[in-house]
Amino acid sequence: MLRSMYSGVSGMRGFQTKLDVIGNNIANVNTVGFKSGRVMFQDILSQTVSGASMAEADARGGKNAQQIGLGVTVASVDSLHTAGSAMTTNVPTDLRIDGDGFFAVRPAGMEDGFYLTRAGNFSVDAAGQLVTADGGLVLSSDGGIISLAGVNAYSIGKDGSIVGVNADGTTGDAIATIGVVQVQNPNGLEKMGANLYRSTVNSNLEELALGIPGDPETGSGTIVAGQLEMSNVDLTSEFTEMIVAQRGFQSNSRIITTSDEILQELVNLKR
Known part of the structure; x- marks a missing residue:
């Protein structure tokens, strides 16, 4: 249960960084020579619940490993050096x-x-x-x-x-x-x-x-x-990414509240 909460927190932090970069891009839409930025995400190390097993001929088949992801982190904040108008x-x-x-x-x-x-x-x-x-x-x-x-x-x-x-x-x-x-x-x-x-x-x-x-x-x-x-910021793309970041932030906050509600149910088992 706690894994889901920490994953939600990492997601909110990542999308907050994405919103920070988008806000800077939009603020510099008319800045001469400005190059827009973008945020790239990557998953955090996964927790292995059970390892993989090798197949044995005429005995049993192979078994895949079971892993649970632990959230997301910012991989890079890139500057896009494409030509501006x-x-x-x-x-x-x-x-x-x-x-x-x-x-x-x-x-x-x-x-x-x-x-x-x-x-x-x-x-x-x-x-x-x-x-x-x-x-x-x-x-x-x-x-x-x-x-x-x-x-x-x-x-x-x-x-x-x-x-x-x-x-x-x-x-x-x-x-x-x-x-x-x-x-x-x-x-x-x-x-x-x-x-x-x-x-x-x-x-x-x-x-x-x-x-x-x-x-x-x-x-x-x-x-x-x-x-x-001029700046190479594309407002159409930036506002679209803003919607994605906003919904991503809201979805991750919902993970936290849902996990909290389930923990509350566990607490209520002992009255």
Whole structure:
């Protein structure tokens, strides 16, 4: 009887976690570059009541083991790194990666290294540097800071190259190339908030390296200027999963109340 109660408790905990993830997905439905999450369940170790027995020719048949499950637990909380929908803004510093890869940015206070992001809502600060909405520096393919100081006009190509545009409309000097980073296992990245990710031991076996957009050797995507990658949250799917999680939570709570009623009947046997 107690096994059913503990199984019900584990189910309620699991579906509560699922509701937490769904709530976060819906809250970020309009967050630029956001990747939705999902919860995967797995059963807990089962209790063996009786073991299996081997069949004997012309004597008896084999017998299967009898096992009782002990509930459910959360196996993983995955981030779905599928592409979000493209939104055209026509802002020159709004960038979208068409394909795989991440932008490399260095947040304020970080002296070395970089974080990753798919949010390309960049801007140019007073010093002429290409920065994120939080003031993080966007890095070039060689790991340097991208400076647009003194440029009257510029254009950004699919390969991430930033070139100046002369007053007569002709192409000017090359300024920099926006860097992109290819990640072997994006689901292994750690979320740092502010649309940023950090590499972990399970995202890449080797140290992350900056590359050029559209490089066929790395398979990184190309850059589309004037567009943003929006959240990949599908509200239809999220609300459907919310109903499933709600009913699952209610069903597991019913297991607990039913087990309690049966225990009460046992107590009432002795009056």
